[in-house]
Amino acid sequence: MTGADVLEISDLTVDIDGPNGTVRALDQVSLSVAAGEVFGLVGESGGGKSMLARSIVRQLPGRARVSGSVQVDGRDVFAMDAEALRQHRGAGAALCFQTPRSSLSPARTVGHQIVDRLRAHAGMDETEAWKAALALFQQVGIREPERRLGAFPHEMSGGQCQRVMIALALACGPRLLLADEPSTGLDVTLTRDILALIAAQAGKDRGVIVISHDLAAIAAICDRIGVLETGRLVEIGPTAQLLTRPTHPYTKRLVAAVPDINRVRAATGAPAGGGGPLLAVENADVVYRSRFGRQGHQALFDVSLSLRKGETLGIVGESGCGKSTLSRTIMGLIRPTRGRVMIDGIDLAGLGRSRLRHLRNRMQMVFQDPIDALNPRRSVAQIVADPLRLIRLGRAEQDRRIDAILTDVGLGPDYRKRRPHELSGGQAQRVGIARALVIDPALVVLDEPTSALDVTIQAQILELIRRLTARRDRGYLFVSHDLAIVRSICDRVMVLSEGRVVEEGPTDRLFEAPQDPYTRRLLAAVPSLSTVSERHAGNGG
Amino acid sequence: MRLTRYIVRRLLLLIPVLIGVSVLTFVLIRVLPGDPVLLIVPETATEADIQQARERFGLDRPLAAQYLAYLGDVLRGDLGRSITTNTPVAEQLTRRVPLTLELIVYAMGLALVIAVVGGIYAARRAGRPSDHTARVAALAGNSLPEFWLGLVLVLIFYQALGWAPPPAGRISPLFSVPPITGFITVDTLLQGDLPASFSALHHLMLPVLTLAIVITAPLLRSVRASALEVIDSDSYRCAESHGLKDRVLLFAYLFRLTLIRLPTLAALVFGNLLGGSVLVEYVFSWQGLGQWALRGLLLRDYPVIQAYVLVVATFYVLVFLIADLLQAALDPRVEV
Known part of the structure; x- marks a missing residue:
C-alpha cells in the first residue's frame, strides 16, 4: 500500500x-x-x-x-x-x-x-x-x-x-x-x-x-x-x-x-521455401581454444541448419547461448572445429583467403551497434561503397547503385556526404543495411539489428526489414533475443541454448505449441502489453 | 608459483636482449670513426708501435674472433680493462653503479610523490587556478635544461643561502665511510653513523631536486589525465552518488585507479634517467656511471662502452619487469 x-x-x-x-x-x-x-x-x-x-x-x-x-x-x-x-x-x-x-x-x-x-x-x-x-x-x-x-x-x-x-x-x-x-x-x-x-x-x-x-x-x-x-x-x-x-x-x-508477441506476422506474398538451398550448416562444433593449452570453451555443439532463397530464419536465445558465434561462423569469420558451412553448395573450409573474400559478395552482415559499425572518418557514400570494391564497377554505375540503395532504405541521395556522427541511431542502422545490400548478396545476416535502438526507431527499422524480407529475393538470418520481433518477421525459428539447438520449426507452430521446456520458459518470460494491461485492469488498475 | 614462473620467464628474456645489444654495440663502435689506440700511444710512436699496441688489445684480429673472445671473457665474469686507464671495468662498475642508482632512485621517488599528489590535487580542481598553477609549474620545470637548473640551484642554495653543501662529492670529507653496499645513505645507516647519514642526504639534496624537477612534468601530466578520467567515469560517479565519505572516495575509488596507468610511463622515465643523469653528475662532480661512460665514449674506450650498454640494457629489462609486476598488483584485471 x-x-x-x-x-x-x-x-x-x-x-x-x-x-x-x-x-x-x-x-x-x-x-x-x-x-x-x-x-x-x-x-x-x-x-x-x-x-x-x-x-x-x-x-x-x-x-x-x-x-x-x-x-x-x-x-x-x-x-x-x-x-x-x-x-x-x-x-x-x-x-x-x-x-x-x-x-x-x-x-x-x-x-x-x-x-x-x-x-x-x-x-x-x-x-x-x-x-x-x-x-x-x-x-x-x-x-x-x-x-x-x-x-x-x-x-x-x-x-x-x-x-x-x-x-x-x-x-x-x-x-x-x-x-x-x-x-x-x-x-x-x-x-x-x-x-x-x-x-x-x-x-x-x-x-x-x-x-x-x-x-x-x-x-x-x-x-x-x-x-x-x-x-x-x-x-x-x-x-x-x-x-x-x-x-x-x-x-x-x-x-x-512496442512489438507484441501476440501479434502474428502478416501474410506475405510469395510462398516460403520456393528457392533453392542457399546456406547449409552441418553438424558444426565451435571450440574456442584458450591460450597456454588450457581447457577450451565449446560455444557450439552439433549445430545444423539450412536456409533457402527467399526464406527468413530467426535464431533466438539468451545472451551467451552461441548466437553470435553461429553468425560469425556462417560469415566465415570463425572456422568450425568440426562440421561444415556451405554457401551455394561450396564448403567455406576448403577456400583460401582470396576465394573466401570473393564469396563475401554472396553474404553480408548487419551489426548490432549501428554507430560503432561505421567508420567515423568516412562519409555515408564511402561506407556504402565499401563492399562494391569486391566487384570493380565504373564510377557512374557505382554512384547509381549507392543512390538507389540509399533511397531503398529510406534515406535518399542527400545523405551521401554525411558522416556517422551526423546520423541518428536509426539513420546509422539504415546505412548499415544499405551497405549490406548494395552488393546484392544472396544471404544477409542481421545480428540484433534493432536492440540498440529506441522503440519508435526500432519499429521503423523493423518495418524496413519486413519490407525487404517480403521481397523473397534473398535469404535472411535474423539473430535476436527479442521473441516478439522474431515472431513478426521470420518464417522459421531456431532456439539456441548453451550452444545447442533445442527446437526448430515454423514460426507460428513454435510460438503456439512450443515443444521444448526451454522454449516455453523463454516465451513465458516475454513481457507483453496486452497481458499487462489485462492484469492491471483486473486488479482494479 | 605462477608469479615465480612469470618472473623467471621474463628474466630469461635478458639473454637474447643482452646478446643482441652486445653484438650491435660491438660492431657499431668499431665502425665509428676514431681509434682508441691512437689516443693512448705517445705522439712519437711509430707505425710498428701502434701495431704492437693493437695486438696487445687484440684489436688486430677479425671482428668475429674479437667478439667471441669478448663473449667468453664476459661469461667468465671478466669485463676487460679500460684501454685508456687500464683499470678493470668490473671494478669501476661496482663502484659507480650504486652511486648513480642512489641518485636516480631518490630523484624518481621524489618526482613520483610530487606527481601523484600534485596530479590528483590538480585533477580534483580541474579548470580552477590551482590546477593551472600546478600544470604550468611542472611544464616550466620540464622546459629547463638540467645543467642550468642545477647551477641555479647551487647559486641559490649553496652560494646565496648557504643551505646546501658545496657541489662536490657525496658526503662531507670529514666522514669516512667504508663501502658495504655502495649506497652511501644505506652504508652510513648500517654503520649507525647518523651524522654521516645526514651529511650524505644533505649532499644528495640538490642533485636529487634538480633531476626530480626535470622529470616531474610528464609524470604529473599523466597522473592528472588518468585521475580526470577516473573522476569522469561511471564507477566514480556511482560511488559519489552513494554518498561515500570523502576520504574513502579519494583513497579507495580514485587513488588506486589513478595509479594503474602510472607504472609503464614511470618505467620509461626511470630507464631514461640512468643515462640522463650525466649532466647533473657533472654539475655536482658526482663521479657516477654516466660521467664514466661519457668519457669512455669520447675516448672510444671499447670495453667501457660495451659494459655500460650491458648495464643499461639489464637495467631497462629489470625496471620494466618491476613496472609490470606493480601494474598487476594494482589492477586485478591484469594477470601476469
Whole structure:
C-alpha cells in the first residue's frame, strides 16, 4: 500500500550550457512518488530520463542551471550543504547506475564496495558491515554470496553485476531507490527477475523509480508511469490507464511501437521455401581454444541448419547461448572445429583467403551497434561503397547503385556526404543495411539489428526489414533475443541454448505449441502489453 | 608459483636482449670513426708501435674472433680493462653503479610523490587556478635544461643561502665511510653513523631536486589525465552518488585507479634517467656511471662502452619487469 510522499518534484527545469547554446534538458517537470509505490519513467534516449535521476541526487554537469525544487523526505535537495548532501546521496536517494559492470569500481572487490556504503550510512563497524553485506547479497539473489563478496566486477556476469548494483544502492538504506535502465543488456528471463527484485524493494518507507526506454518491460511492475519527451513530462498516470487509454500523441506512438508477441506476422506474398538451398550448416562444433593449452570453451555443439532463397530464419536465445558465434561462423569469420558451412553448395573450409573474400559478395552482415559499425572518418557514400570494391564497377554505375540503395532504405541521395556522427541511431542502422545490400548478396545476416535502438526507431527499422524480407529475393538470418520481433518477421525459428539447438520449426507452430521446456520458459518470460494491461485492469488498475 | 614462473620467464628474456645489444654495440663502435689506440700511444710512436699496441688489445684480429673472445671473457665474469686507464671495468662498475642508482632512485621517488599528489590535487580542481598553477609549474620545470637548473640551484642554495653543501662529492670529507653496499645513505645507516647519514642526504639534496624537477612534468601530466578520467567515469560517479565519505572516495575509488596507468610511463622515465643523469653528475662532480661512460665514449674506450650498454640494457629489462609486476598488483584485471 502506498504511504507518504518520499519524492516531490515541482517545476524542475534544467538548462545545460553547451558550445552550441543552451539545451533545456528538463522543462517544468512535476511529479511525486509515495512510499510503497513503483513509479516508471519512460521515454527515448535524449528525453531527459537520466538527467532527472541525476537531479534527484544533485549530480549534474557543472554547466547546468537549475530552477524549481526537488524534495526528498521533505528536504530540498538543492538547498543542502556539503555534509547534508553527502548523507542525502545514498540514504535519501540511491541510484542504480545503468550498465552496472562499468559502474562498479574495477579495482575493488564488490564486498568492499558494499561495506564502504554500509559504513558511510549505517555507521556500522567493519565486522557488522561484512555480516550485513552477506545478508544483502543473499537478499538480492547472488549465488554463493560468501565467495562472491571477494570477487571483482570483471569476474561476474552482467546479471550478477546488476544484482550487486542493487545491493550497493540498498546498502545505503535509501528512502527512494532509483534504477536507471536496469534491463539494458540482459535477456528476457534475467530482465524479468531483476525487475521483480527492484519492484520488491518498494515498501513501508521506500519508494522506487524505474527508468527505462522499454515500456513493455517495466509496465508489469509499475503502479504509475510517467512519459518524458525531450525534457517534458507529457503524460503521467496509472499503468493500465496509460496503456489502454493513452491521451498524448507521443504516448500513443510509444505504446503502438512496442512489438507484441501476440501479434502474428502478416501474410506475405510469395510462398516460403520456393528457392533453392542457399546456406547449409552441418553438424558444426565451435571450440574456442584458450591460450597456454588450457581447457577450451565449446560455444557450439552439433549445430545444423539450412536456409533457402527467399526464406527468413530467426535464431533466438539468451545472451551467451552461441548466437553470435553461429553468425560469425556462417560469415566465415570463425572456422568450425568440426562440421561444415556451405554457401551455394561450396564448403567455406576448403577456400583460401582470396576465394573466401570473393564469396563475401554472396553474404553480408548487419551489426548490432549501428554507430560503432561505421567508420567515423568516412562519409555515408564511402561506407556504402565499401563492399562494391569486391566487384570493380565504373564510377557512374557505382554512384547509381549507392543512390538507389540509399533511397531503398529510406534515406535518399542527400545523405551521401554525411558522416556517422551526423546520423541518428536509426539513420546509422539504415546505412548499415544499405551497405549490406548494395552488393546484392544472396544471404544477409542481421545480428540484433534493432536492440540498440529506441522503440519508435526500432519499429521503423523493423518495418524496413519486413519490407525487404517480403521481397523473397534473398535469404535472411535474423539473430535476436527479442521473441516478439522474431515472431513478426521470420518464417522459421531456431532456439539456441548453451550452444545447442533445442527446437526448430515454423514460426507460428513454435510460438503456439512450443515443444521444448526451454522454449516455453523463454516465451513465458516475454513481457507483453496486452497481458499487462489485462492484469492491471483486473486488479482494479 | 605462477608469479615465480612469470618472473623467471621474463628474466630469461635478458639473454637474447643482452646478446643482441652486445653484438650491435660491438660492431657499431668499431665502425665509428676514431681509434682508441691512437689516443693512448705517445705522439712519437711509430707505425710498428701502434701495431704492437693493437695486438696487445687484440684489436688486430677479425671482428668475429674479437667478439667471441669478448663473449667468453664476459661469461667468465671478466669485463676487460679500460684501454685508456687500464683499470678493470668490473671494478669501476661496482663502484659507480650504486652511486648513480642512489641518485636516480631518490630523484624518481621524489618526482613520483610530487606527481601523484600534485596530479590528483590538480585533477580534483580541474579548470580552477590551482590546477593551472600546478600544470604550468611542472611544464616550466620540464622546459629547463638540467645543467642550468642545477647551477641555479647551487647559486641559490649553496652560494646565496648557504643551505646546501658545496657541489662536490657525496658526503662531507670529514666522514669516512667504508663501502658495504655502495649506497652511501644505506652504508652510513648500517654503520649507525647518523651524522654521516645526514651529511650524505644533505649532499644528495640538490642533485636529487634538480633531476626530480626535470622529470616531474610528464609524470604529473599523466597522473592528472588518468585521475580526470577516473573522476569522469561511471564507477566514480556511482560511488559519489552513494554518498561515500570523502576520504574513502579519494583513497579507495580514485587513488588506486589513478595509479594503474602510472607504472609503464614511470618505467620509461626511470630507464631514461640512468643515462640522463650525466649532466647533473657533472654539475655536482658526482663521479657516477654516466660521467664514466661519457668519457669512455669520447675516448672510444671499447670495453667501457660495451659494459655500460650491458648495464643499461639489464637495467631497462629489470625496471620494466618491476613496472609490470606493480601494474598487476594494482589492477586485478591484469594477470601476469
